[in-house]
Amino acid sequence: MKRQPVIISLILFFFAVSVSASIQADEALDFVRTSVDEVLSILRDPAYKEESAREIQRQKLCILTESLFDYNEISRSVLGRYRKVFTSEQMDEFSDLFTRLLEKTYLNKIQNYTDEKIIYGKATMLSANRAEVETEAVTASKQIPINYRVIYRHGEWRGYDVLIEGVSLVRNYRSQFNNILQKKSPEDLLQQLREKVNSKEGATTE
């Protein structure tokens, strides 16, 4: 008789935990859905149809994605174990350069968006405050699974990784940087990044 309240409270506790987990998962899904919608609304905006407006569209996208993704987090994560070898100035420069590299590459790419449909899948909690949201981009010839990994911190959700067909962006860059940093110093890596980012700024889009 005495154990019953304990059992009941345990059941309620687990119920509350699982419900809160699913509530969190739903929040994550909502966050991704709203964010993707915001990006799509900029991409679909007829005001930016002209070539001349492309740069303005890019600026707007930059500002938006900086609020949706945690670039600081991504930059540190991408260096992996080697982040401790960087001084704080080097770290700042790296973060800045890497953000620009990502923006140059990926924003350029999505600016070529032409009405592909996005289907939202489910959200799964990876830990207490991290979730993975599955989506799919449907084009004429294929369906591409794109998963977003988001983290809830300081009262807001932010993205920290994108997986395209199972390939994690962060992991891909991290293995590249690890490979380079095994043989070269942080300064060499920064130099390589500077060259890459600055050369792309000069190049016009094909």
Added chain:
Amino acid sequence: MKRKRTALTFLILAFFISVYDADCLKAFAQEMSLPDETGKETAVQDEYDGWMDDLEEEESVSHVCDPLEILNRAIFAFNDLFYFKVLKPVARGYGFIAPEPVRVKVKNFFCNIDYPVRLVNDILQVKFKRAGQDTCRFVFNSTVGILGFFDPAGKYSWLNPPSEDTGQTLATWGVGNGFYIVLPILGPSTLRDSVGLACDYFLQPVSYVRPFYTSMGVRSYDIVNDTSLSIGEYEDLKESALDPYFAFKDAYIQYRKEAVRK
């Protein structure tokens, strides 16, 4: 006699791969000695450290050795040249002549006709439900979808399980990746996946078209058609990477790992 020898070779190869993979991991672990912490402690607290270290551990398991790196880089450079000088112009030209819906239907046809590969590997991995789904899809697309050109089964997600190939079957049986190798024209692969590709060859109906050069012609057409539908993907990954060779290696390994998992 010949069959016994092939089976034996196959078994030895598989054994060799799984053993080699274990040695490879040890070598990798030794290589990965933590660098000296010369940088000052950053002011921002390392609250990330806990779960980031977990991520890194998870990654070291998926490392694949690259003893042939110099050769691989050379073949990678060759493939790059081949893509830009030969494959892409041909695919582009073909893309101008054939409208996209037509090319998509051709792709559907080739995908459909690879059914034996999927079926055999579903069975070998004891995924009988998938074998059933793949069979349903094949029958449906070949009849209602007119020889596979159309893909009416595509609307039903339960008729479209993830596709299996021999490389994935070997992985499910516990065979390790072995080492990384870049195949001419075919691109990134591993020892296990290359063996898988060789086995797949015998399961594909296209391989039995005679004369032999017609079979190769059909394969080339398939490749050109596929490329015409995905121009830009190779360039994007190459552009976004600091070290394209390594980026492709890592992306391939991650991609295959995910395919095996599904």
